[in-house]
Amino acid sequence: MARPQSRGPQGRDRDDRDNEFVDKLVHINRVAKVVKGGRRFGFAALVVVGDQKGRVGFGHGKAREVPEAIRKATESAKRGLLRVPLREGRTLHHDVEGHHGAGRVVLRAAPPGTGIIAGGPMRAVFETLGIHDVVAKSVGTSNPYNMIRATFDALSQEDSPRSVAARRGKKVSEIVSRRRDDAGDAAGAADV
Incomplete structure (x- = not known):
């Protein structure tokens, strides 16, 4: 044997x-x-x-x-x-745009329960990446090669608050709290 x-x-x-x-x-x-x-x-x-x-x-x-x-x-x-930094292991940290050739994509962070709202090639990227909540739109070409490359261009621009804080020499809490304050100010201005 x-x-x-x-x-x-x-x-x-x-x-x-x-x-x-x-x-x-x-x-x-x-x-x-x-x-x-x-x-x-x-x-x-x-x-x-x-x-x-x-x-x-x-x-x-x-x-x-x-x-x-x-x-x-x-x-x-x-x-x-x-490697793409994810917020809470389920979505993006911030909205981002990417392009390659005639392809342009817009990726937006989404609240829990939204799911993956994206077209064919982009959906495959998000599923293999491990994102659970994202809203994406492809503008321009529908060529899958250019859509994938535009999506990767957008994902390469994604930054986590920790890396931004390290680059600026600040604490993560300062950057995250500022983002929330800006969102609150924008909501207050809309009510007036």
């Missing part, structure tokens, strides 16, 4: 790392190359990968078969992960 091969610690760590990620297939594009004997088909896949705890990445892979294209895209997505 064959004895199972023992894997080194690297193999086990890689499996554990792969299991923590959730991947979503966003788009598959079939392309044809015309050759002497007819057409040769290839596939391009766009995949979003995240750990549902604030890290997310996207990747693009091309191959002659769909599963191979998806595998390549997933590998590419895991290489370029972006």
Whole structure:
């Protein structure tokens, strides 16, 4: 009877790392190359990968078969992960806009119970990122590649109050209380 091969610690760590990620297939594009004997088909896949705890990445892979294209895209997505600070682990800290090419997206923080209000490619990003409440709008192109890149541009601009406080040399309470005071002043001005 064959004895199972023992894997080194690297193999086990890689499996554990792969299991923590959730991947979503966003788009598959079939392309044809015309050759002497007819057409040769290839596939391009766009995949979003995240750990549902604030890290997310996207990747693009091309191959002659769909599963191979998806595998390549997933590998590419895991290489370029972006860490996004989340408020209470469920939404964004502040509203933000992002753009790439003709694609422009607007992301807004939302109160608990709102859910993910976003279109196709953006919804995949938020689900793999671990956001539960967000309102998003895509303005301009509906090309999934540009929508994903615009969404990542917006997410890269997201800042937590802790990082802002550290950059300005202030306490987190000063920055957060100021934000609440500004919201209260705006509500008071609207009542007058």
